[in-house]
Amino acid sequence: MAPSVPRTRAAAALRMNQIALDNQSHMIRLLRAKLATERRESAATNEGLETKxxxxxxxxxxxxxxxxxxxxxxxxxxxxxxxxxxxxxxxxxxxxxxxxxxxxxxxxxxxxxxxxxxxxxxxxxxxxxxxxxx
The missing domain is CATH 1.20.5 (Single alpha-helices involved in coiled-coils or other helix-helix interfaces)
Known part of the structure; x- marks a missing residue:
């Protein structure tokens, strides 16, 4: 059983890294969406200010x-x-x-x-x- 423990730990570490990457990818998508929204709002605000x-x-x-x-x-x-x-x-x-x-x-x-x-x-x-x- 000893040889499988490092593999299990390595697999668990890999799985943890994969979850962390997935979380980071999800966070990146959220931040990109938020950035796009902020850009649209900024453009709308800028357009309103230019009109004013x-x-x-x-x-x-x-x-x-x-x-x-x-x-x-x-x-x-x-x-x-x-x-x-x-x-x-x-x-x-x-x-x-x-x-x-x-x-x-x-x-x-x-x-x-x-x-x-x-x-x-x-x-x-x-x-x-x-x-x-x-």
Missing amino acids: VSILERDLQIQRCDNHSLRNTVTQCHKDIDRRISQLVEAKKEHKTNQVALEASHKTIAGLTEIGFCMSKKIERMKAKNQQAR
């Missing part, structure tokens, strides 16, 4: 266009305000000129009225003298 990035980039571009349009609008408003201020300054100068001319006209009219009043008095006096002389 694309949407965010598009939104950013739209926002930039809106900002550019707003800047142009603000710039145009500033130009319009500057133009309107220039017009108001010119109108103020013209108003001042007209006011000075109006005051001069009032003085002229007052002077002419005074002259006319004096002339009327002289005419009245002359009429009175003519009537006394008759």
